[in-house]
Amino acid sequence: MREAELLELYQNRDERAIEETMKRYRNYLMKIAMQILGDEQDAEECVNDTYHAAWNTIPQKNPEMLSTYLGKIVRTKAIDRLRARRRIKRQGTEYAASLEELSEVVAGGTMPEQEAEAELLRQSIVRFVKTLPEDARTLFVGRYFYFDSLKETAAYSGMSESKAKSMLFRLRGKLREYLKKEGFIV
């Protein structure tokens, strides 16, 4: 079944949509959830929540690309679950490693806590990512959105692990400067 047909099932409130989504995207969603949670059972529950969230939000949201829409949902749910349980079971997950790297970007700064400011920050990050060359953008999104390992991210970005590491380091510096310029880090 094509993605467009699957979306049509959602639009028509056909419950086969969930079954088809499970068949097609479960592995993809599990991987994202596992990178964050590091626990299969937690990840499984997040993925199940994602199916229901998709069912409840489509057609109102009307996503153009179901795969990325689902990916965003599962990412948010997995992070929320981690925080809600306060298990601090982060060590050893790619999410933990990515956060540690991102802490370099915001060291000494104050991030916006108000929703409106957070939206401005999101827009700013989107603009930043759009300015990146394709290989750098792939690295950035792979590492800090999908929380893929450095090895995996380097592989599908077509470069060596050491080059990827070095490029990510430079990207973090560039992002820090960008956020300073945008006024998010004083």
Next chain:
Amino acid sequence: MKNEEFLADAIGGLDEELLFSVNRKREMDDTNTLVVVKDGTETKKKRSVRKFWLPLAAALVLLLGVAVVGAATLMRELRIGETENGDKTVEYIPESYATVPLSELTGDVLQAPTIMKQRLLRYLAGETLPKDGTSGDELITFSVEYPNELYKPFETIDDAEAYIGYAGMHMPRLNRPTAQVGVVVSGSNEGGLRGATEDTEYELILAGLAVGYHFGEMGNAVAGAVIQFGDNYQHGPLTYMNAPDISMATETRLVGTRQFHILRVSDEYHGAIDSVSVYWDENSVQYTLQAFYQSGDAEAAEELITEWMNAFTD
């Protein structure tokens, strides 16, 4: 919440369009650590994830961005591999990695690079391009992230073959109604949105012809052919799948002068849907038939693959 968590949240709000291209690369990467399984060998492994298939049209995309290998005479075989996360990959190794020179094409597919570039320029000029073929533009599925890919639907296999115009290509004709006929055209990876568009190079690197057949109530069948152009062969068509409990078996079958490779997959987890795939290549065209069927339709599936193999004529 810590600062870095705020930042991670903000990154979580990236546009879906930005995520899409990266996600495709992530999917493409699941092709490493190949292990050869000889004909007649069965593999079976428990998995914690369910079945996931990439249909032919999607599989064509996997030809892009993977390791380039040189032309050589090879032994036809099916390579069954496994990715780090446990997914299975199946790759057909053709007789040769030779590609087809563009000079051997006579069809309108040669215009595709020009059309792709024009569409990109129209997009960059602010025009909203259709995401489907309803505008009357025959070449559809324009993607900002992959402006160098096109899909063109046809009424008949004859029309689709004429569009490519390669004398060495001949899709087997089956005496069955077709659900869909189309050609996927891909250009070089340089055709990205980023960078100076004047410098964007569009080069035809492959074209794929796929024909869909209705097959039973649940399953479907797709016959495909892939041609690669240019200096370097890149990668054969890949299927990748995962399931908690699948069994795979390969065999070869001699029909006339051709020795076809067959892959059968049973999904014990789902219990109902099996598949059979058949592979062959000649004149640098790789042909595939893939059919999904309910277990009770195994006989009908066998008839289908037999008809397909017999439809190749000398």
